[in-house]
């Protein structure tokens with residue numbers, strides 16, 4: 001073991017990182033960047049529940065009916081799906097990481113690519129006795145959540161196999177990001193056209209996406225395979241484009257429950273499907289396998305940029321190839 005110190009007292013806050021209590025007294029961390037952007041993270045699930053730009057506008061969707069009560073996962077923000085995406089295995093839906101209380105990682109190993117950001121927090125989740133009954137592996141999962149100087153939100157996961165008796169393990173993974181959008185029928189997703197996907201609504205059958213950028217007029221639950229590192233979500237009404245950059249995460253899930261499924265979810269408002277879209281950077285089709293001592297890294301970087309595009313006039317190459 002690496003000899004981490006167990007957290008014994010509340011960590012001290014700074015102008016960039018505030019440790020406080022959130023809904024139902026759950027531990028929360030608020031990150032603030034000097035130009036005004038912010039993010040909120042619950043230790044329960046290492047769950048980002050808010051990301052605001054420097055005008056204080058919320059960029060993530062969080063359901064008004066979200067339940068902040070373990071063991072229920074929080075509906076909205078960025079749930080972490082680990083070590084299993086969806087029902088693809090023997091564990092509960094989306095694995096256990098989103099339902100566990102994470103700790104502050106006081107002494108994380110150095111990051112090779114350090115940002116200039118002072119607004120970041122390091123969290124850690126390790127094997128518990130309870131979880132090892134269903135998933136008999138030793139792991140250390142370190143997650144750094146950082147706000148970049150321009151307000152970008154960056155999540156870096158480092159997952160290590162700490163099994164002592166030479167056993168490899170495999171997992172699937174997703175950053176289950178819920179983006180806030182003005183009106184789902186005005187949204188386009190670019191970067192996934194012409195790719196193969198598994199359709200969760202049709203027994204995970206494999207299809208090829210045809211034609212142009214994705215638009216939405218009914219329920220969607222697709223796992224796009226071998227996707228580019230950059231995906232754009234264009235919100236025409238808000239004149240805002242989200243750019244998702246990802247590394248180590250070949251797949252991308254696109255999910256909107258639409259009206260019927262929305263009504264069936266207790267922690268989701270009947271009409272809220274109109275104002276959210278999940279685009280989830282993921283590793284699903286080919287599970288990640290780690291030998292003892294090996295570490296995997298999966299990185300997500302989100303930015304929100306103003307866009308003045310009108311419907312149909314967007315040049316996808318400009319969004320996707322621009323830096």
Ligand SMILES: O=P(O)(O)OC[C@H]1O[C@H](O)[C@H](O)[C@@H](O)[C@@H]1O
Pocket residue numbers: 073086093094200221222253254255278
């Ligand atoms: O209700 P949850 O367990 O949070 O899952 C919400 C959704 O997550 C993913 O996007 C899956 O592809 C969907 O099939 C699932 O409905």
